Amino acid sequence: MGDNMISQLTYKEYLAVTVPFMLSTATQPLLGAVNTAIMGHMSEAFYIAAVSLGVILFNNIYWLFGFLRVSTTSFSAQALGEACEERRFLALFRPLIIAIVISILFIIIYPFIFSYYAEFMQPQAQVIELMRRYCDIVIWGAPFVLLNYVMLGWLMGQMIIRYTMFMQISMNVVNIILSFAFVFMLKMDIEGVAYASLVAQIYGCIVGFVAIYFRGKLKLSPQYVAQLKKIKPFLSMMKVNTDLMLRTICLLTINNLFAMAGSSLGTTTLAANAVILEIIFILVYFIDGMANGVSVFAGKALGTKDKQLLSRTLQIGLRCLAVFIAAGLIVVYLSRSYLISIMTNLPEVSLYADDYSIFLVIHPICAGVGLLLYGIYTGIGQTASIRNMMFIAVIFFYICQNILMGYFGNYGIWMTYSLTYLLESAILVLFLPQLKRKF
Structure with a gap:
């Protein structure tokens, strides 16, 4: 594909x-939604609250x-x-060592992390006990x-897209099937959801290694292995990701403040917020997948110094985003009562969640x-702008939540959450001229 052809990016190529x-x-939040729904059909709201807090804890870690x-x-x-x-060999094995x-x-310091987290969130005693049963199993994953x-990262970089899709989707399908089987057929309670996650993670790891072995075609040599003994490249690799780590810390701070505020209003509020959030995440993760695709073309644009491709990518991406959000929100809002009923059959939780279902529409519009x-x-590597945006967002969230929660209660929490994402969107739009300086 020539430079001119690249610049004239088509919708077909983009999609x-x-x-x-x-x-x-999108299979990732679907998994969370299924686990929440399974716990939502247990006898008490404590189950939803415990799983949602446990998921937040491990999301914080991962x-x-x-x-x-x-x-x-x-x-x-x-x-x-x-x-x-x-470099192909080192691109895989250096991060594998870091991951191990x-x-x-994390396994060593897990008991301290759990104790601090439970004290920080301050849920009811029954929720803490159920959360402990869940987390004590999931930590081994x-x-x-x-x-x-x-x-996944290595396979995506090698353009082995079909195997990355199979790995992610099949892993989550296995998790969903095992969750149903362990909880409803084997009556394993909240431990069933935890063991289903653990088995699925092991399965995904096996699939990944098989894909790399058969499709990666890596060559091994003592010279390559010797390079793994050098410390400096590991430090350089960690330094490259400082901005992304800081961005994630800010994001997790917002999510924890959101969960903590809901928990302070009681278990029913925490459970209802978890139900709404899981439905929102399905739409949001679809958009996140779209962002991954956009990142590929943005990286190509930088590599070829093709400003026209960057503009075309942005244009097509925003148009497809608008169509997806419009269609997605119509479906979600019209079926909101049905979706909530799938997530939980507890009347107090479903009725409370329905009161906040308008944010199923508001939040994706603000965040998209x-x-x-x-x-x-x-894709372009302009991570400093993302870092700076998140610093501003955390400060805004903290101040805004303290004000709006006092006036509007749980509505104030949701208003703050959506307004924060709207602010993030606005800041990134304002930073766009800085991107073009890279060209």
């Missing part, structure tokens, strides 16, 4: 790359090191472009989750543009 990312990315996937994709793609076997070290540290991040632009910024 051919973006749709697979959207489908595979999202913090989500750069393992992003950076591995970058290093893997560079190695592929250079056709360098040694991080996961071992930490090595497999982080290894999966690395393998910012989420898409995140893909543009990461």
Whole structure:
């Protein structure tokens, strides 16, 4: 494909790359929604609250090191472009070693993390006990989750897209099937959801290694292995991701403040907010998958110094985003009562959640543009703008929530959450002229 052809990016070319990312990315919140729904059909709201808090805890841990996937994709793609076997090998095994070290540290300090988290969130005693039963099992999946991040990133960088789709989608399908089987057929209660997640993570890790073995065609040599003994490249790899780590810390701070505020209003509020949030996440993760596709074309634009391709990518991306959000919100809002009933059959939770269902429409509209632009910024490597935007967002969220929650209660919490994402979208739009300086 020549430079002119690249500049004249078509919707077909854009969707051919973006749709697979959207489908595979969207399975992640679907898994969370299914687990929440399963717990929502237990006897008490404590189950939803416990699983939602447990999921937030492990998202805090895993999202913090989500750069393992992003950076591995970058290093893997560079190695592929250079056709360098040694770099292909190191692009996989260096982050694999980092992932193993991080996961071992988390398992060691997990008891302290759990105790601090429970004290920080201050849920009811029944919720803490159920959350402990859930988390004590899920923690053993930490090595497999982080290894999966690395393998997914490496496969994506090598353009082995079909296997990355299969790995992500099949892993989540296995998790969903096992959750139903363990909880409803084997009567394993909240432990059933935890064991289903653990088994699925192990399964995903096996699929990843099989895909790399058969499709990666890595060459091994003592010279390559010797390079793994050098410490400096590991430190450089960590330094590259500082901005993304800081962005994730800010994002997690907002999510924790949101959950803590809901928890302070009682278990029913916490459970209802979890139900609404899981439905929102399905739409949001589709948009996140779209951002991954946008990131690919933005990176190509930078590589060829093609400002026209960047503009075309932004134009097509925003148009497709508008169509998707319009269609998605119509479906979600019209079926909101049905979706909530799937998530829980507890009357007090479903009625309370229905009161806040308007945010199923408001939040994706506020967040959509910012989420898409995140893909543009990461593709070009303009991560400082993302970091600065998140610093502003955290300060805004903290101040705004303290004000609005006092006046509007739980509505104030949701208003703050959506307004924060609207602010993020606006800031990234304002930073767009800085991107063009890279060209």
